[in-house]
Amino acid sequence: MAITLNGNGTVTGLSSLPDSAMSAGSVIQTVTGTTSTQVTDNDTTAIDTGLSATITTTSNNNKVIVLVSQDLWVQRYNTVGTFAAYIKLLRDSTTLLTQVAGGGDSHSNGDAWNSDFGTHGIIYQDSPGNAGSYTYKTQFYCNNSSTVAYAQMSGTQTSTITLLEIKV
Secondary structure: OOOEEOOOOOEEOOOOOOHHHOOOOOEEEEEEEEEOOOEEEOOOOOEEEEEEEEEEOOOOOOEEEEEEEEEEEEEEEOOOOEEEEEEEEEEOOEEEEEEEEEEEEOOOOOOOEEEEEEEEEEEEEEOOOOOOEEEEEEEEEEOOOOEEEEEOHHHOOOEEEEEEEEOO
């Protein structure tokens, strides 16, 4: 079938633009995942936040830009010392990044709630190396067992991950 550029700006005869026709830096595809399910952690072992997305890259050496907006609430009650939560970004089982996602110093007398909450953003460029299917996800953990952290607190907050495949 012939490819026709119509006078009204539409194109007929082409269902998709082939990867080879796109210039370096072009966005090949986007994939988005969201969750609003609350997950609670009060341990130093990382657990899944419930946020993930899977992308199947179309060509070797293409990059994946990962954009994360992760809701996280961390708190500590009636204990002297610091409190913190950490967030990890993973591709399949490989940790790509670990960052402090919230926390601070608790009161020295240890008699009050201390909390830190908000949306934690991550922008990360990954080079998976080969065309294939990759799952990106976030995990979180606390600095000690006296701290508790919540992803998507009360199920009213939404976290989002967006994956962009970029042509090299």
